[in-house]
Amino acid sequence: MKIKSFPRNDHTNGWYNVLGDQPPAHVLKGDSKADWVIVGGGFSGLAAARRLGELCPDDRVVLLEAGRIGENASGRNSGFVIDLPHAISQEQPEHDLRQIRVNRQAIAWLQELIERHQIRCQWSHRGKVHVSATDKGRRNLKVLASRLSGLGEVAESWDKARLKAYLGTDYFDYGVFTPGCILMQPAALVTGLARSMPANVEIYEESAVSEFSDGATKSLNTAEGQCDNAQGDSGDQRLDTGLWLSRTSAAHHAYLRQPDAAAHETGAG
Numbered sequence: 001m002k003i004k005s006f007p008r009n010d011h012t013n014g015w016y017n018v019l020g021d022q023p024p025a026h027v028l029k030g031d032s033k034a035d036w037v038i039v040g041g042g043f044s045g046l047a048a049a050r051r052l053g054e055l056c057p058d059d060r061v062v063l064l065e066a067g068r069i070g071e072n073a074s075g076r077n078s079g080f081v082i083d084l085p086h087a088i089s090q091e092q093p094e095h096d097l098r099q100i101r102v103n104r105q106a107i108a109w110l111q112e113l114i115e116r117h118q119i120r121c122q123w124s125h126r127g128k129v130h131v132s133a134t135d136k137g138r139r140n141l142k143v144l145a146s147r148l149s150g151l152g153e154v155a156e157s158w159d160k161a162r163l164k165a166y167l168g169t170d171y172f173d174y175g176v177f178t179p180g181c182i183l184m185q186p187a188a189l190v191t192g193l194a195r196s197m198p199a200n201v202e203i204y205e206e207s208a209v210s211e212f213s214d215g216a217t218k219s220l221n222t223a224e225g226q227c228d229n230a231q232g233d234s235g236d237q238r239l240d241t242g243l244w245l246s247r248t249s250a251a252h253h254a255y256l257r258q259p260d261a262a263a264h265e266t267g268a269g
């Protein structure tokens, strides 16, 4: 498969630019082999690389990123790490409660990584406020507050005066504050995560994957390099290939997997 569309970077990501000078990129050059190859160094690719590195300490895990890690969507978003889903359904409270538990577990894991690796990303327990400036917005937010309360969550109603004191503007007349959200500097977080990978994970930047070969030997090509399945096409192995399309971007996370990978996969999260 030839990949025809590549990320275009206008290099205007303020979060990334305020980090200052970054170390030069390691670019994939020449031929190499890996047990696992992950394409894309956003939140998804970095989490997959870390988990594979932890679960398969004897495997070589390679992550290929088209640009610089931190300049992508994961490094240029609004910086909210949310515990509560944006939409709460009335019909499926058990689904919402599960989602909240998963989110909180992920936040705790992230915080543990940040502390362990001393990632300075302005991680701050700020909570968040949903605000409205219209009657319709207020009605919707009251429904949200009531559903959150029904799930046992804290959801404070804030009036115009409280919002003005907190936000500095009197534009909004109603708000719902929930305390569990974290605010952070996204480019600092993703670059920090990339630099604190397990020892068996190698990251190559400015190494856009342009071709993926799904033959007996799986291989990925970049402009200057190639990465093949470490197992080659020998005898009894059972090779399988997966390709994930990221939910919010055109990132591809491809992996070359070994015979026992199904067992690892369930824990890869």
Ligand SMILES: Cc1cc2nc3c(=O)[nH]c(=O)nc-3n(C[C@H](O)[C@H](O)[C@H](O)COP(=O)(O)OP(=O)(O)OC[C@H]3O[C@@H](n4cnc5c(N)ncnc54)[C@H](O)[C@@H]3O)c2cc1C
Pocket (backbone or CB within 6 Å): 003, 005, 006, 007, 039, 040, 041, 042, 043, 044, 045, 064, 065, 066, 067, 069, 072, 073, 074, 075, 076, 077, 078, 079, 080, 081, 082, 207, 208, 209, 210, 246, 247, 248, 249, 250, 251, 252
């Ligand atoms: C304006 C905005 C605000 C947002 N605010 C928030 C927020 O506050 N909180 C939140 O949780 N989420 C927020 N999001 C969503 C969040 O940014 C995304 O969900 C997240 O970045 C997705 O991560 P990802 O790893 O799947 O994709 P990406 O971050 O897009 O990473 C994909 C990577 O793949 C690379 N890539 C693509 N093609 C190739 C190739 N051929 N070879 C090699 N590499 C390749 C790209 O360069 C990129 O680095 C926001 C999004 C936007 C747009």
